[in-house]
Amino acid sequence: MNRQIIMKSRPVGAPQPHNFELREVPIPELAAGEVRVENHWLSLDPYMRGRMSDAPSYSAPLEVGDVMEGETVGRVQASRDARFAEGEWVVGRGRWQTHSVLEAGQCRKLSPQIPKPSLALGILGMPGVTAYVGLKHIGQPKPGETVVVAAASGAVGAVVGQLARQAGCRVVGIAGTEAKCQYVSETLGFDVCLNHRAPDLARQLKDACPEGIDVYFENVSGPVFEAVFPLLNDFARIPVCGLISFYNATGLPSGPDRTPLLMRAILTKRLTFRGFIVTDFLADWPEALQALEAAFVAGTLQYQEHVLSGLEAAPQGLIDLLEGKNFGKVVVDLKPA
Amino acid sequence: MNRQIIMKSRPVGAPQPHNFELREVPIPELAAGEVRVENHWLSLDPYMRGRMSDAPSYSAPLEVGDVMEGETVGRVQASRDARFAEGEWVVGRGRWQTHSVLEAGQCRKLSPQIPKPSLALGILGMPGVTAYVGLKHIGQPKPGETVVVAAASGAVGAVVGQLARQAGCRVVGIAGTEAKCQYVSETLGFDVCLNHRAPDLARQLKDACPEGIDVYFENVSGPVFEAVFPLLNDFARIPVCGLISFYNATGLPSGPDRTPLLMRAILTKRLTFRGFIVTDFLADWPEALQALEAAFVAGTLQYQEHVLSGLEAAPQGLIDLLEGKNFGKVVVDLKPA
Numbered sequence: 001m002n003r004q005i006i007m008k009s010r011p012v013g014a015p016q017p018h019n020f021e022l023r024e025v026p027i028p029e030l031a032a033g034e035v036r037v038e039n040h041w042l043s044l045d046p047y048m049r050g051r052m053s054d055a056p057s058y059s060a061p062l063e064v065g066d067v068m069e070g071e072t073v074g075r076v077q078a079s080r081d082a083r084f085a086e087g088e089w090v091v092g093r094g095r096w097q098t099h100s101v102l103e104a105g106q107c108r109k110l111s112p113q114i115p116k117p118s119l120a121l122g123i124l125g126m127p128g129v130t131a132y133v134g135l136k137h138i139g140q141p142k143p144g145e146t147v148v149v150a151a152a153s154g155a156v157g158a159v160v161g162q163l164a165r166q167a168g169c170r171v172v173g174i175a176g177t178e179a180k181c182q183y184v185s186e187t188l189g190f191d192v193c194l195n196h197r198a199p200d201l202a203r204q205l206k207d208a209c210p211e212g213i214d215v216y217f218e219n220v221s222g223p224v225f226e227a228v229f230p231l232l233n234d235f236a237r238i239p240v241c242g243l244i245s246f247y248n249a250t251g252l253p254s255g256p257d258r259t260p261l262l263m264r265a266i267l268t269k270r271l272t273f274r275g276f277i278v279t280d281f282l283a284d285w286p287e288a289l290q291a292l293e294a295a296f297v298a299g300t301l302q303y304q305e306h307v308l309s310g311l312e313a314a315p316q317g318l319i320d321l322l323e324g325k326n327f328g329k330v331v332v333d334l335k336p337a
Numbered sequence: 338m339n340r341q342i343i344m345k346s347r348p349v350g351a352p353q354p355h356n357f358e359l360r361e362v363p364i365p366e367l368a369a370g371e372v373r374v375e376n377h378w379l380s381l382d383p384y385m386r387g388r389m390s391d392a393p394s395y396s397a398p399l400e401v402g403d404v405m406e407g408e409t410v411g412r413v414q415a416s417r418d419a420r421f422a423e424g425e426w427v428v429g430r431g432r433w434q435t436h437s438v439l440e441a442g443q444c445r446k447l448s449p450q451i452p453k454p455s456l457a458l459g460i461l462g463m464p465g466v467t468a469y470v471g472l473k474h475i476g477q478p479k480p481g482e483t484v485v486v487a488a489a490s491g492a493v494g495a496v497v498g499q500l501a502r503q504a505g506c507r508v509v510g511i512a513g514t515e516a517k518c519q520y521v522s523e524t525l526g527f528d529v530c531l532n533h534r535a536p537d538l539a540r541q542l543k544d545a546c547p548e549g550i551d552v553y554f555e556n557v558s559g560p561v562f563e564a565v566f567p568l569l570n571d572f573a574r575i576p577v578c579g580l581i582s583f584y585n586a587t588g589l590p591s592g593p594d595r596t597p598l599l600m601r602a603i604l605t606k607r608l609t610f611r612g613f614i615v616t617d618f619l620a621d622w623p624e625a626l627q628a629l630e631a632a633f634v635a636g637t638l639q640y641q642e643h644v645l646s647g648l649e650a651a652p653q654g655l656i657d658l659l660e661g662k663n664f665g666k667v668v669v670d671l672k673p674a
Contacts, residue, residue: 225600256594268394
């Protein structure tokens with residue numbers, strides 16, 4: 001049998017456990033061109049909150065009763081495609097379930113060099129490539145510039161900051177606990193990391209960025225963006241990758257309407273705001289994965305996983321992720337010992 | 338004697354005649370490397386409102402008592418620079434006055450082909466180049482795309498729309514009177530032009546853009562942007578060139594704060610908002626001027642001037658320009674017959 005978690009009801013505000021339901025269904029038959037995968041790892045990522053909403057977005061929303069969406073890593077159990085053999089490790093959009101039937105063309109084989117399969121859901125997968133392409137194509141950091149990274153200990157932010165350091169930038173992280181800040185500055189090697197819960201964040205950030213901010217990698221928005229905004233330099237670039245502080249919002253903040261301030265800054269400082277998702281840059285994936293894997297194997301990129309145990313842990317894992325309670329890339333071990 | 342108009346006081350909200358003062362002063366002596374120009378034409382442009390404000394911007398604000406800023410075209414009366422001879426036509430930042438002493442390196446000679454000197458303040462000068470570089474580098478229109486141009490009969494918008502048509506786009510203008518709309522669609526050849534004072538602008542714009550909007554050339558913001566915003570396609574580009582609807586504002590609009598809607602659209606539609614001013618693209622000026630001049634001389638670019646008579650007309654001319662009362666590029670004839 002296949003165990004899976006569906007969206008039982010659409011959340012209003014923060015998702016609650018009752019919005020999810022575990023069920024068991026038969027494993028479907030394979031058609032030509034498909035593979036069946038026994039999933040070992042499931043990735044939890046902030047974008048999943050967007051899929052649970054029916055607001056327009058870049059992907060169709062989940063319908064009530066659909067299996068929750070998500071990337072998985074597992075081993076091929078059966079294949080009706082010549083490119084895949086039984087026992088091979090693959091990554092794909094297998095959703096929140098123990099077994100997935102996937103189109104072979106939508107699966108990617110894991111590099112044989114990968115030290116641990118779950119890495120293909122993080123630094124050596126979608127979040128790592130997101131960091132790589134967003135920084136390269138939109139952030140465009142130049143040596144000596146100042147790069148600020150929100151959600152700095154998260155799956156994307158940790159990679160962004162390390163790559164920006166390697167590009168010769170001053171890198172300032174923003175994270176949500178003292179322990180995260182210590183990890184970001186000491187282990188990841190950012191120049192500074194600030195706690196976004198500090199009441200004087202704006203002043204601390206100003207002190208940490210004496211020459212202003214040239215790149216702000218936006219994962220968060222809300223109060224973090226408020227602190228960043230006045231420090232943006234002329235010609236600053238803002239890759240808009242995520243807005244986690246908004247995802248559980250049920251309405252707009254109270255007034256006045258500050259949109260004119262943003263537009264005016266875009267004009268007078270000649271800012272670039274550009275949103276992206278990683279699949280906009282499919283042509284960059286091979287280069288990005290190769291660079292990330294080489295750096296990781298060489299020990300020049302650090303990475304931390306937050307491991308949850310068993311499929312049942314996924315709903316609370318997503319709820320916690322949206323509140324910043326994780327520490328590192330969240331993956332669910334679907335076959336815990 | 339040199340007649341000039343100074344900023345007598347800083348306006349609050351819309352400028353008033355009493356914020357300006359005409360005065361007469363001696364013409365200063367020339368130093369080495371300078372030229373003295375008898376100005377024939379003065380350009381009035383929306384950015385001048387920004388210079389009258391002390392809010393931070395890309396240029397230092399005017400101080401009370403300063404001569405109003407602006408571009409001028411005139412003839413060299415005296416030169417202490419080998420590059421310029423008496424009688425030559427030049428364009429420079431001569432300010433609101435009949436005579437200017439300018440650094441020679443900051444002046445540009447008019448092309449001998451130019452049919453009328455005042456064109457160097459409009460389609461064959463700063464506004465024309467603004468349209469050219471903003472569309473080329475940020476708008477990046479592709480054949481078959483839909484381009485919406487605010488302030489479509491104005492100095493910049495008229496050129497943007499004609500260039501976008503020549504690039505094979507569907508072009509929808511937005512202007513402020515029926516007469517302007519008729520001119521934009523019939524003379525400038527836009528596919529459609531809508532009156533932004535129409536109460537159902539949003540619906541009209543939706544009808545005029547059945548395939549959505551790929552490029553929105555922002556000169557205006559405010560209600561025009563509100564109508565454009567829901568129609569923006571994935572990967573739309575928004576060159577932010579001006580925000581004339583905000584320039585006289587004394588505060589922010591009432592709430593709620595709609596910034597999250599803008600950020601969310603940037604992310605989910607992968608929009609690019611990028612502010613610019615024409616001097617960010619100095620390397621493009623020769624190419625742009627050559628292309629614009631060739632097209633104008635060949636009759637493939639149309640252009641309309643709104644001519645005011647005499648320096649004394651400039652203050653009311655700027656007041657009117659900020660309210661959209663002009664029809665075409667506003668220039669002041671400093672030596673009316």
